[in-house]
Amino acid sequence: MEDREPELILVFSGKRKSGKDYVTTLIQERLGPDVCCVLRLSGPLKEQYAQEHGLDLDQLLGSGPYKEQYRADMIYWGENKRRQNPGFFCHLATKGAQQPVWVVSDARRLSDLQWFWSKYPRQTHSVRVQSSEKTRQQRGWSFTTGVDDAESECGLDSGVEFDWIITNEADAPSLDKQLQPILTLAKETAVLAHLSIISQ
Numbered sequence: 001m002e003d004r005e006p007e008l009i010l011v012f013s014g015k016r017k018s019g020k021d022y023v024t025t026l027i028q029e030r031l032g033p034d035v036c037c038v039l040r041l042s043g044p045l046k047e048q049y050a051q052e053h054g055l056d057l058d059q060l061l062g063s064g065p066y067k068e069q070y071r072a073d074m075i076y077w078g079e080n081k082r083r084q085n086p087g088f089f090c091h092l093a094t095k096g097a098q099q100p101v102w103v104v105s106d107a108r109r110l111s112d113l114q115w116f117w118s119k120y121p122r123q124t125h126s127v128r129v130q131s132s133e134k135t136r137q138q139r140g141w142s143f144t145t146g147v148d149d150a151e152s153e154c155g156l157d158s159g160v161e162f163d164w165i166i167t168n169e170a171d172a173p174s175l176d177k178q179l180q181p182i183l184t185l186a187k188e189t190a191v192l193a194h195l196s197i198i199s200q
């Protein structure tokens with residue numbers, strides 16, 4: 001099947017255990033899987049890494065402690081690929097996506113955002129998920145030298161004006177409330193995309 005141009009791309013970033021997967025899954029639930037797919041740049045990376053190292057891919061893709069044992073080495077491995085082609089994982093992760101709304105759950109470097117801005121300038125919007133260190137610790141995070149002070153975690157800490165910032169904390173406004181402008185834009189975009197298909 002021929003690749004279809006997306007109508008809207010929401011590129012999410014955020015620190016470990018800020019809740020990127022949780023928030024992007026919620027968006028997909030609200031929009032439905034026909035309208036919205038969640039694309040993980042780390043998906044193809046973990047697939048290839050798991051294959052080469054004989055590891056459990058499901059656990060690498062999950063949110064438990066297993067993947068943390070391999071994180072530093074996965075970062076190193078992925079950076080070698082990115083040095084040859086900074087868009088390597090962006091290209092693989094988006095290949096074949098057919099829905100009008102793409103939610104990219106895990107941008108980490110300026111080069112990730114630049115790939116989307118340059119390939120899809122009209123469609124791309126950036127979203128930051130933030131949580132306090134205390135909340136992230138309650139979700140299982142602890143500071144790891146070589147990971148939390150490296151580009152993988154800090155590459156988008158400054159220099160980007162995000163289109164939206166979502167605070168994923170128990171005492172913040174509900175996620176549904178904070179996500180309302182994004183969900184409204186996505187729904188309007190999906191309706192327009194549908195109308196343009198049936199009028200063709």
Ligand SMILES: Nc1ncnc2c1ncn2[C@@H]1O[C@H](COP(=O)(O)OP(=O)(O)OP(=O)(O)O)[C@@H](O)[C@H]1O
Nearest residue numbers: 014015016017018019020021022023063139168169
């Ligand atoms: N608003 C929330 N309410 C309840 N649980 C949450 C919330 N946000 C995140 N969590 C839980 O916290 C844990 C970490 O969240 P998640 O996996 O989404 O973070 P992440 O930013 O994708 O983390 P990482 O990239 O480090 O894997 C998960 O177990 C998730 O279910």
Ligand SMILES: C[C@@](O)(CCOP(=O)(O)O)CC(=O)O
Nearest residue numbers: 042045074075078106108152
């Ligand atoms: C290796 C890496 O892709 C791991 C991402 O894992 P996760 O999105 O935190 O589950 C991070 C990176 O690419 O720098």
